[in-house]
Amino acid sequence: MGVPVVALVPDAFTEMRLTGVMKHYGVGEFITPLEMLGTAIPSLLLDAAVQLNDPELGATFTELQAPRRAEVLGALAEWRQYVWERISGNDEAREPQNLPKVHQVEALNEPLRGVNRAARRLLRRTSLEAGNEWALSDRMHSWEDARRREIEEKDREIAGLRERAEAAERKLAEYQGSLLKRILRR
Numbered sequence: 001m002g003v004p005v006v007a008l009v010p011d012a013f014t015e016m017r018l019t020g021v022m023k024h025y026g027v028g029e030f031i032t033p034l035e036m037l038g039t040a041i042p043s044l045l046l047d048a049a050v051q052l053n054d055p056e057l058g059a060t061f062t063e064l065q066a067p068r069r070a071e072v073l074g075a076l077a078e079w080r081q082y083v084w085e086r087i088s089g090n091d092e093a094r095e096p097q098n099l100p101k102v103h104q105v106e107a108l109n110e111p112l113r114g115v116n117r118a119a120r121r122l123l124r125r126t127s128l129e130a131g132n133e134w135a136l137s138d139r140m141h142s143w144e145d146a147r148r149r150e151i152e153e154k155d156r157e158i159a160g161l162r163e164r165a166e167a168a169e170r171k172l173a174e175y176q177g178s179l180l181k182r183i184l185r186r
Contacts (some may be wrong), residue, residue: 075096078098082094082095082096118185
């Protein structure tokens with residue numbers, strides 16, 4: 001049975017995919033509560049984003065999607081009910097029969113599959129190295145920022161102490177001057 005894994009249970013991965021699609025259509029800052037992912041709201045959000053970005057394309061997009069929306073939502077509801085029953089321990093739950101069957105298609109023949117695996121290993125290693133370098137760099141910058149903030153705070157404290165010392169010296173000079181004047185007057 002071929003049902004997109006992303007559509008099985010609302011999760012953070014689905015939310016990330018939706019966010020990416022919405023950013024592609026020019027609507028990047030939004031939040032979809034996870035409990036809404038099993039409803040028509042994500043497709044309505046996408047329709048609205050496409051409509052805002054390109055009204056002509058949006059009309060075509062909505063027109064093409066409308067007939068399938070109810071069918072897809074019904075199939076998803078049945079599938080989620082089946083998954084919920086299986087997760088809840090009902091071993092007698094049966095898969096929905098009206099879901100369209102999707103046959104697995106081999107994407108790569110054997111020589112390309114080996115190249116793909118090697119490329120994935122290289123990308124994984126490279127991305128881990130890059131991620132580690134980024135983390136070290138981030139840690140260094142964070143430490144430098146913290147030290148800079150500490151130094152700036154100390155500089156402000158010193159400047160405040162200097163200002164108070166200068167004010168005290170001025171008051172002392174005024175007091176000494178007025179005291180000297182009083183003594184001379186007597």
